[in-house]
Amino acid sequence: MAEASVQQAHVHAPPEGFIRKNVFSLDHKVIGKQYYGLALLAVFTGMALSWLMRFHLVWPNAKIFGLELLSKNGAPGGVITPEYYLSLLTMHGTLMVFFVLTNAPFAGFGNYFLPIQIGAEDMAFPRFNMMSFWVTFVAFLVLFTAFFIPDGPPTSGWTAYAPLSAVGSDAGPGLGWGQNLWAISISLFCIGQLLGSLNFISTTLDLRAKGMTLMRMPICTWAWFITSCIGLLAFAVLLPACLLLILDRMAGTSFFIPAGLVLSDRLQNHAGGSPLLWQHLFWFFGHPEVYIAILPAMGIVSHVLITSMRKPLLSAKVIIYSMMSIGFLSWMVWGHHMFVSGMNPFSSLLFSFPTLTITIPATIMTLIWLGSLYGANIRITAASLFALGFISMFVSGGVSGFFLAQPSIDIYLHATYFVVGHFHMVMGVAAIFGILSGTYFWFPKMSGRMMNETLGKLHFWITFIGTYCIFMPFHYLGIVGNVRRYSSFVNDYMAPLIPLHKFITVAALITGAAQFIFLYNLIHSRFRGKPAPENPWDGTSLEWTIPSPPPWNNFGGKHPVVYHDSYQYGVKGSKGDYVMQDSPEQIVTG
């Protein structure tokens, strides 16, 4: 009864007018699609930047057609300067980590499907929800503006280490207004995420349908819930850190700048700050951020795999508890980014142990996925291929974590391409595979049309093989000691590695080009795809009980009642080998 009355309180009138329906919408589904669209814009921009970087690394003197129009100083005559390379790198990292890996799997899919999967009509705070998207959108615009200012985009990397990021334009190009825009953009982004996280948590705890106990929620709902708990704490630390950075830059404070620094032959008028303070605050956010990106992907992949395998996972509970353990441990490991930073060397050992320990829940999850495949009848679709690809990428990126978790080995591998290979595979590509799997899986529900499966599978094969060709060699480069964030390899020992870099660049160009197959499929299917039925994949959770696309109030004003946990597969149901979550029928195991 209490739940029903809470639901009543959130019934709102249908939206009217174009702007209320499509722009400043309060509907969680529209907001979810807006986040996804923003992520799509960011990911193609980020990918284009990575193309430019890869191109420049192996053909440093090549002229890139049209680039001079974008930046006269950064690419005179179309040739990328070293400082513009750093701008590309900074913008690539920032766009990808914040606006893609946080936006799409968490804010995008989470917004769309969390309320539906728990049987709610909308989020707990629809206005907060709308605000969180539009604040994020403004954050994106602020960051994007940096491309067009005379100072150029920031050059201090997505980690913005102080004092490089704090002292202003004396430190070099891009570190004046470019860096200001970065700090303002990320501050706004944090506000958007804090609002979003609060909303996710309240919605999950308060708006569940009758019978939807916590343990009956789908695994992806759990993943979004745990992620929002992490996000609430992580962004709450990054926000003040960015504000202090803005104060150092604009108000003459010295939180991150010590005394006695000489830049551009000028003694800086700062004293008393600590560069390590920035690193601690940044990584206190930065490491949990890895899990903010990967946990929703884990949830989505579990959800897709179960539907494709036609059987539940060996234990959904173990997966949920493992995700909770990962979320908890994610707070104790940030120092592993700082082993050679000058931090007290005893702290390094303290941070190393939980870092190694976090591989235990991660391995449990992997083994549960693997073990669940045994004895299944896997339906191969573009969605399930990307889900299986996710497991492969997660393992590949995960095992290189064994090396970097150990301070002694990190002495040698820190700041090399080994690290770049590791995090691209484990949090970049793996999370993107989760997003793509979710897209192929839920597109019919979101748009009312099916995507083209043949194109989807072609997209998978090129992307799967291509990403291995790009990121596996990064590890080899790292073992030789190839340093990251270099715009050219002028060192004697790095010159022989250029052929391998060329191979990577070619692989990146091909893999990137394959993403246009996806984009075409997405846009074409949106308008010309076959009409989607209500439940195209024979799923069991609540999103498959409502029309495709769902009406504005999700369940047509009814309050769904839940009788089972989310994944009743491999049973004798009235419709086939499954029983819907809202079906009162008895479960007969087959």
Add this chain to the structure above:
Amino acid sequence: MGKLFGVVLTIIALVSAYPIVAHKYVQPIDISTHGHAIDEQLSDTMAEAGFAFLGSQLLLAFFVWKFSERKAGAKITNIPGGAKLMVVAAFILIGTEVLALGVLGQKAWANVYFTMPEPDATQIQAQAGQFAFYFRYSGPDGKFGAIHPDKIDEGNQNFFGLDPANDVESRDDIVSGELAIPVNREIQLLMHAKDVGHSFYVRELRIQQDFVPGLDLSIHFTATKTGKYEIVCTQLCGLGHYNMKAYLNVLSPEDFDKWIKQKASEQ
């Protein structure tokens, strides 16, 4: 198509492992006294990570090959042992690995960071600034002159901001763009950043340590083979980051004495 996934993934796993197994890409020769422990740790980890990588990928490939697109109505079964087996396996496999690597790794780390330099170690100061390293030797008096940031003047080659007119200790200091050291003698490097963060990375020495503005850090090491090795900056420091490098010149004791006399006469 499940079978194709199995085949492609098997090929990817084997091709990925080949350059490592065939030692196509390896770290350079180790010229330090502490490096062998790091190398051993690296190779032990490679064996364990390689086992985990190949084992999981091949198992994934096999399961997808075997259990995809079966006939409609094929019997759905569960792996013997179920979730319990997976949890126990993860704890045993990874738990042992975590303990082994964690405990062994401490030794290699301790060799570098938990030992004090010998009292007679040669002290050299390293200064990192956009985009060059400079090294300072204390000269015959064995004392470094004080640094005055306001006196730093690169145009007049006063890279460290010394004040020889008023500071006697700085008068015999020797400043060099190259780090020359005697072989088999312990060196204590006193690290100082002039402007932003930088890092000191010599692959052959198995040393990487950041320069942090405002923080006096030091590392110590002993080089065991003469020769010239590249010192590179690994902390993003601005537009010239990629080009910030210097050479470590490990000399015989006699050659080192000659080098330092020569440098002193040039100051």
